Amino acid sequence: MRILELEQLFQSEETLDQALQKCKEDFDRVDYYAGLLKSAITDNAEEAKKALNELTGIYVSLKTALAVAESEKKNREIRKYDSIRIKTEEEGKKFISVSAEREASLYVANYRRIRNYIQAYTDACEKAISTLQSILKYLSEEMKLQK
Numbered sequence: 001m002r003i004l005e006l007e008q009l010f011q012s013e014e015t016l017d018q019a020l021q022k023c024k025e026d027f028d029r030v031d032y033y034a035g036l037l038k039s040a041i042t043d044n045a046e047e048a049k050k051a052l053n054e055l056t057g058i059y060v061s062l063k064t065a066l067a068v069a070e071s072e073k074k075n076r077e078i079r080k081y082d083s084i085r086i087k088t089e090e091e092g093k094k095f096i097s098v099s100a101e102r103e104a105s106l107y108v109a110n111y112r113r114i115r116n117y118i119q120a121y122t123d124a125c126e127k128a129i130s131t132l133q134s135i136l137k138y139l140s141e142e143m144k145l146q147k
Contacts, residue, residue: 004065010072016114023065023118026058030125037128045139052132055125062122069118072109080104 002022009019033051081104088095105112 002061003068006065006068007072007140010068010111010114011027013110016110019065019069019114020117023062023121026061026065026125027121028059029054030121030128034124037131045136045140048132048135048139052129052136055129055132059122059125061128062118062125066115066118066122067109069111069115073108073115075110076111080107 006019006022009015009022024137031057036047036051044091081100083098088100
């Protein structure tokens with residue numbers, strides 16, 4: 001199952017870039033269709049339907065990857081924040097939340113980077129799907145008018 005593979009890759013910073021590699025094929029296809037949307041896909045209903053179907057599958061795949069990335073980033077950030085708070089209190093020092101938040105945020109910077117890439121492609125895929133749906137609706141209306 002893909003989600004379990006991704007969860008494994010998010011367990012360590014050393015394997016984080018491998019998580020991106022797992023998404024690379026999807027990223028490449030989104031880039032491919034972005035190029036088509038910039039050019040000639042707008043007048044070919046069959047090509048638009050094919051693109052819509054593939055992008056929908058890619059969206060589902062990326063949404064799963066995004067959920068894993070977001071969960072791991074958030075969980076690590078909270079654990080780091082709590083660890084800083086506990087250590088500070090054990091040392092008898094005054095705990096400063098803003099400082100701990102910054103340190104925890106910095107601690108998960110690489111996780112946030114990966115999450116942001118996946119988020120960007122998920123958003124791009126979603127926008128492409130919406131655009132293709134509009135194109136197909138327009139082409140359908142145009143065909144009705146021609147009858």
